[in-house]
Amino acid sequence: MIKDVAFGQYYPVASFVHKMDPRAKILYLTAYIVLIFIVKNFYGFAVCAAFLALAVIFSRVPILKVLRSVRAIIFIIIVTFLINLFLHREDQDVVIFNWWIFTITYGSLRFALFMALRLVMLILGSSILTLTTTPVSLTDGIESLMSPLKIVRFPVHELALVMSIALRFIPTLMEETERIISAQKARGADFESGNLVSRVKALIPILIPLIISAFRRADELGDAMEARCYTGSKVRTKYKKLKLGVNDVIALFFVLAAFAGVIVLNVYTTAII
Amino acid sequence: MDVVARELTYHYNKGAKFAVLALDDVSLNIAEGEFFGVIGHTGSGKSTFIQHLNALIPVEKGSLIVGSYDLSKRDKKTKKSLPEVRKKVGMVFQYPEYQLFAETVYDDVAFGIKNFYKSADKSIIDQKVRKAIETVGLNYDEIKGKSPFTLSGGQKRRVAIAGVIAVEPEILVLDEPCAGLDPQGKTKLWKLLHDIHKTTAKTVIIVSHDMNDVAEQCSKAAMFDNGKIVAVGTPKELFSNVKLIENAGLEVPVTCYLTDELKELVDIDSDFKTSSFAKAFADAVKNR
Amino acid sequence: MLAINIDNVSFKYDDEKRFAVENVSLSVEEGEVVAVVGANASGKSTLAKLINGLIAPLSGKVEVFGNDTSDAKKLFDIRKSCGIVFQNPDNQMVASIVEDDVVFGPENIGVPREEIKKRIDFALGATGTEAFRTQMASRLSGGQKQRVAIAGVLAIMPRILILDESTSMLDPRGREEVMSVVKALNKEKMTVIVITHYMDEVVGCDKVFVMGQGRLLFGGTPKELFADSALIEKAGLELPVPAKIAVELRKSGVDVGLPLTKEELKEKLWTLLQGN
Numbered sequence: 001m002i003k004d005v006a007f008g009q010y011y012p013v014a015s016f017v018h019k020m021d022p023r024a025k026i027l028y029l030t031a032y033i034v035l036i037f038i039v040k041n042f043y044g045f046a047v048c049a050a051f052l053a054l055a056v057i058f059s060r061v062p063i064l065k066v067l068r069s070v071r072a073i074i075f076i077i078i079v080t081f082l083i084n085l086f087l088h089r090e091d092q093d094v095v096i097f098n099w100w101i102f103t104i105t106y107g108s109l110r111f112a113l114f115m116a117l118r119l120v121m122l123i124l125g126s127s128i129l130t131l132t133t134t135p136v137s138l139t140d141g142i143e144s145l146m147s148p149l150k151i152v153r154f155p156v157h158e159l160a161l162v163m164s165i166a167l168r169f170i171p172t173l174m175e176e177t178e179r180i181i182s183a184q185k186a187r188g189a190d191f192e193s194g195n196l197v198s199r200v201k202a203l204i205p206i207l208i209p210l211i212i213s214a215f216r217r218a219d220e221l222g223d224a225m226e227a228r229c230y231t232g233s234k235v236r237t238k239y240k241k242l243k244l245g246v247n248d249v250i251a252l253f254f255v256l257a258a259f260a261g262v263i264v265l266n267v268y269t270t271a272i273i
Numbered sequence: 274m275d276v277v278a279r280e281l282t283y284h285y286n287k288g289a290k291f292a293v294l295a296l297d298d299v300s301l302n303i304a305e306g307e308f309f310g311v312i313g314h315t316g317s318g319k320s321t322f323i324q325h326l327n328a329l330i331p332v333e334k335g336s337l338i339v340g341s342y343d344l345s346k347r348d349k350k351t352k353k354s355l356p357e358v359r360k361k362v363g364m365v366f367q368y369p370e371y372q373l374f375a376e377t378v379y380d381d382v383a384f385g386i387k388n389f390y391k392s393a394d395k396s397i398i399d400q401k402v403r404k405a406i407e408t409v410g411l412n413y414d415e416i417k418g419k420s421p422f423t424l425s426g427g428q429k430r431r432v433a434i435a436g437v438i439a440v441e442p443e444i445l446v447l448d449e450p451c452a453g454l455d456p457q458g459k460t461k462l463w464k465l466l467h468d469i470h471k472t473t474a475k476t477v478i479i480v481s482h483d484m485n486d487v488a489e490q491c492s493k494a495a496m497f498d499n500g501k502i503v504a505v506g507t508p509k510e511l512f513s514n515v516k517l518i519e520n521a522g523l524e525v526p527v528t529c530y531l532t533d534e535l536k537e538l539v540d541i542d543s544d545f546k547t548s549s550f551a552k553a554f555a556d557a558v559k560n561r
Numbered sequence: 562m563l564a565i566n567i568d569n570v571s572f573k574y575d576d577e578k579r580f581a582v583e584n585v586s587l588s589v590e591e592g593e594v595v596a597v598v599g600a601n602a603s604g605k606s607t608l609a610k611l612i613n614g615l616i617a618p619l620s621g622k623v624e625v626f627g628n629d630t631s632d633a634k635k636l637f638d639i640r641k642s643c644g645i646v647f648q649n650p651d652n653q654m655v656a657s658i659v660e661d662d663v664v665f666g667p668e669n670i671g672v673p674r675e676e677i678k679k680r681i682d683f684a685l686g687a688t689g690t691e692a693f694r695t696q697m698a699s700r701l702s703g704g705q706k707q708r709v710a711i712a713g714v715l716a717i718m719p720r721i722l723i724l725d726e727s728t729s730m731l732d733p734r735g736r737e738e739v740m741s742v743v744k745a746l747n748k749e750k751m752t753v754i755v756i757t758h759y760m761d762e763v764v765g766c767d768k769v770f771v772m773g774q775g776r777l778l779f780g781g782t783p784k785e786l787f788a789d790s791a792l793i794e795k796a797g798l799e800l801p802v803p804a805k806i807a808v809e810l811r812k813s814g815v816d817v818g819l820p821l822t823k824e825e826l827k828e829k830l831w832t833l834l835q836g837n
Contacts, residue, residue: 136661168657171699183372186364188388208374217652224653227645228666235671239664455600457797482732524733527802538834551809
């Protein structure tokens, strides 16, 4: 069964961004997120967008694939947009539209767009990380960045393994869900009509088999891991050593440039928030 | 109910870069009353094809008529008739026991009945559930109150099949019904499927990997390869061309292998069932 | 040398009344290919878990190359020397990318980095999966996935390989891929235990054990097993297809004995026709 699963699935090509150290990518993403939260106007977003565009180009991931990640949270974006559109108020504002309790002003429109854009930029940036980094190296990166916590006996390795396995099972469980939905549809299940209560009830024939299957898989995976000598002990070695490379240094320059750009713009242009 | 497919074409992920052509210009008739085999290796398009039969996959191009329903149409009337189509074309997926969900065997088997016969009263539902459970060879009174998850693997599969035949479909489609069963479980299931064919469903359509089984059990079969149908016919017609079977990436039934290997010495004329092959061989030896 | 020695072993799962395995004794020589058959829930898979030390016997003794599986200190060595490939390839992979998954075992047993690389090369090579090294496992076919699962076990360098119904979810092509890998490994002295429902996988084995309701019903060669029609019936087994044909032939008055492979049957029929 060939199924393109939505958000965040690793896209296997060899590219500049793919070759970067996952730790660098995680840190740069964090920096980028800080950036889109300190941006004060649309000019700043232009800088972020330019940075993002460069990242997409050098990741060799088709732009449509990157954009598709937005679809996963489109609902949240729309809701946020609408809430801001109708509820945001600014001093000395120009009303564009007014009906019953709904009022849109020039300021609220601008603000709502701004916040929606921020969410879109956030998800696009994050999806570049997951699209260019395999779950394992992502968790390796997180494990390595969190390793100082080992001193306080925080189970960093276990946490990383759990994350990696969770990511590994996303496509499997998605496929399974689809199969169960088809099977129950064939038995006349109706997921599209009825009121809220009956719709929620209609989910039971999907959720129960799915949960049971997840438990069965977990059980079998546990046996398989144990049979492959997993004990979580300290003898464990690590095959892949993370190493910072030229790519990471080059990318750092772009991150710094974006920061400089945003700060300059924040100082010299008018803020809208 | 006959199935008539004409130039059926279907892509997964249509429009995307990774679009996959799953069905390529498939035309096929399955007449009412057949015990029909759908064969081909994994990814040959056979599963995609059968999911068209009860509109789980919409027709992308070409036409598909099942009984009096034209599934290629997309108007409101066709959409409204979907539940009817799904009622008349029962579909048993691979490892159907993984779709059991209810607290009791009774509730699970009744699920389809309640969905399709919305106005049925309790006594009718009772009756249909009992009949389905007994048809699959289980003891109704003993098993109806049990949780399906406490049953053995073979029993679970029977319960799952009961849930589909309880709706009394005219066409019963099964995807690899024997997968994972032990030899005796397999033999019993084939017998059960023939029983259902005689009593409940007029047409039975079975997806199978096992060519020996298809030669032994089916009245007719269609061979898929690469999204296309490469051959249709009775096992006798289908398996007489060894090259064709091999090219489709399938194993050749043993009877058909022997017929082919021995053809220089003797002409064995059989329909490739083991018993008729043996008789034909014995006759050929006598007549030499 | 004895690879596996099971001596009067019984085992019961906590939540079940019946013994899953009861008073079973059997042994496997190093380098042998052994089949274990029997109906569903006859105790076959429990046997595999007992050998690998995933579960310990309630009574009796399981030894793998002389190491007792009840000895907690030996358990790690036992698991290293005895790998299991399970039924569902999807449920035994910990990582999304083939190479990352194969690495899991060697990392667990503390193999140094340089050595791991060699082991990956070996494991992928032996299973013919080099081409998938950096691919997503979820995009592979069933047979390919299961070969990757074998590679993941091979990277630990076991001396015994147990296939616990590893081909039951595969199509004939996938089954053949997996079985030919197994045959090649056995040529290199790997001891193999094949737990299966497919009688044609039994035919080529050195020995076959039949389980029924937790008990060992038979131990011997495939030829001996298939000659015993009462046992076949009792254990819920069947004859391989060529043997079924031979039985039908006998009913029609043609006696060719009980050949187990199609090639053997063909030879018999060929000779019979030429002598005619």
